[in-house]
Amino acid sequence: MIGTSLCKWAISYFAVAIVWLLLAEVLVVAGFGFPNHDFGGPDTLVIVHMVSIGWLSTVLCGALFQFVPVLAARPLYAERWTLPALALLTLGLTILLAGFLTLGGHFNGSPRLLPVGASLLIAGFALVVANLGMTLWSARPLPGPARASSQPGWAASASRRHSAACSLWCCPEPLSARNGRTCWYRAFRSTPLPGLVDG
Template sequence: MSYFAAATAWLFGAEALMAAGFGFPSADLASPDTLVLVHMVSIGWLSTAMCGALLQFVPVLVSRPLFAENWALPALVLLTAGLIALLCGFLALGGHLPLWLWLLPLGACLLIAGFGLIAADVVLTVQSAKSLDASARFVLVGMASLCVTVALGATFASQLAGYGGAAIDSVLESGVPLHAIAGLGGWLTLTAMGVSYRLLAMFMLSPDVDERQSRVTLFVGALTLCVAVVGGLVAIEAASGLGAVLLWAGVFGLATIALYGRDVIELYRKRKRRQLELNTQMAAYGFLSLLVAAVLGAVLAATGSFAPYAGAFAFLIAFGWLSGLVLAKLHKIVAFLTWLEAYGPVMGRAPMPRVQELVVEARAKKWFGAYFAAVWVATALLLAGEGTLFRVAALAMAVATGGIIHEFVRTRRLTDVAEPLRLPNGVTEPCLLHAR
C-alpha cells in the first residue's frame, strides 16, 4: 500500500507540473525540465506502482511466498531517494539548482540498488515455483528489460555528470530511444501485459489464455526488445544509424500488440462474470489507448513524421495505456487488499461486507471517465501543437487523478461501508499508507 500511495503522489505531482507549463511541450523533449517530468512518471509513478503490484501478486502467480518480504521497505526507500537525487540533478542541469551534477550518478546508484532488490526478490520467488505460467514468464522478461533500462539510464547519468568517455557519448547521442523502448515497451508494457492476464482472468472469472497463444505473444514481444536494444547498440557501434532497427522493432511491436489484443478479447469473450466491474470496464479504455497508440505510431512512421510527434505518441502510451490500466486495476486492488486486511481476520465470525461494498462505482466512474477524456484530448492537442490548451487538459487530468486518489482514500478508510458492517467486533480501521 505504501508503494501505491507514493506512486499516485508522483503521478499527481507530474500532472500538476504539466498544467503549470513545466517541461514538454513548453520545453524541448530532450530538455532537463522534460527529463524531470519523464522520470517522475516512468519511475515515480509507473515503476513504483508496478513494483508494488509485483510484490503483492508474484506470490499469487507462482503459488509461493515472497522470497524476502522484508526487502520491500528498503527497496522503496532506495527508489524514492534515488529518484529525488536524479530529479535534483536534472534541475541542476536546467539551472534551477546549483550545479551539483554528482547527484545524477548518485541517484542512478540508489535506483540500481532499489530496483536490484525488487528484481532479486521477484526472480528468486519465481524460480522457487515448480512450473511457470504465462504471466510469470512475462514478468521475467520484464525484469530483464528493467535491468537493461537501468543500465542504460545509469550510463546516461554518468555522461551527463561529465564522467563518460567517447564511447558513452555516442550511446547518449543516439541511444535514448533504446532506453525508452526498454523501459516503456519492455519493463512496463510486457510486465503490465503479464500481470493483466492473471488479473483479468481473476476479476472476470475467465479461464486462462491458451498457453501456446500466450507464449507466441511473449516470444514476439521479447524479439521486439532484442531487435530494438541489441540491434540498436550494434548499429550505434557500427555508426550505421537506427532507422532500419527501429523500423523492424516497430513491425514486431505492432505484431505483439495484435497478439496481445487477441488474447485479451478471448478473456473477455470467455468470461463467466457477464456484468463487468468498474476496474475491468476502465481497463478496456486503457487497451483502446494502446490500440490507438499503435495505429498512430504506424501512421507517423509511414508518413515519415514520427520524430516531430514522438512526444504525443509517448504521452498516449504513458498516460492512456499504462497509467489508465494501472489506475483501473488499483481501484480493485486497493479494495481487495483493504478487505483482506480489515475483514479477513474475522471471516466466518462476524457479518462483513462484500469487496464491492467498499467502493461506490458510480461515483468513481465519473472520475475515470474524466481522466481518459482529458488524456485523449491532451494527446490531440499535442498533435495539433496547441501547447497552451494542453495545459488546460493536463489540469483536467490532475483534477480527475485527484478524484481517483480520493476514492482510494475513502476505500482505505472504509468510508462507504454501511453500518453496522463497517467495524464489527474484532475489526479495526486499516492504516492509510501501509498494511498492518
C-alpha cells in the first residue's frame, strides 16, 4: 500500500538465509551428512536444520516482515523487535548445530547445547509471531486484501470459483448435455484459458 513503511531489517533476514543455504550446500558437497552418513545421524541433522531453519524459516520471516505491513496497510507493531529476533534465531541455530556436532563427536561441547539452542530459537520465533500478530491485531478492522484472506470461508469460496472456471474451460457444454460424464481429457488442451467466472 502507498504510504506503508517497509521493514528495514527484512533484507538482513534474506542475507542471513542465503549464508545458511550456502553453508549447507558447501557441507553437502564436502560429503558431510546424508548420503555419506546415516539419515537420522547428527551430521545429517546439521544439514536439515541449516536448510529448514537457517534458510527456509529465515526467508519466510523476512518475507512476512515485508508483506504483513503492506497487507494490513500499517507499519509493523514493533520494528525494533525484528533485529533481536534475527539475532535470537541465528544464535539459537548456531548453538543447536553445535549441539548436533557434539553428538556426532566433531565438537567437544556440553550436552546442554541442544536445549539452550532450542530455547533461543523458540524465543526468536515467538518474537516474530508476536510482532506480526500485534501488527495484524492493531490493524482491525483489516483492509480489503487482508480481510478477504483471513475470513473462514475464503479458501472454500476460492476453491468453488476455481472449480467453476475449470469446469467451464474443460467442458464448455452445459451440465445438462454432459449426462453425468466428466471431460478430464480437455484439461490438457493447448487453448488459452478464457476469462474466469466469479461465482
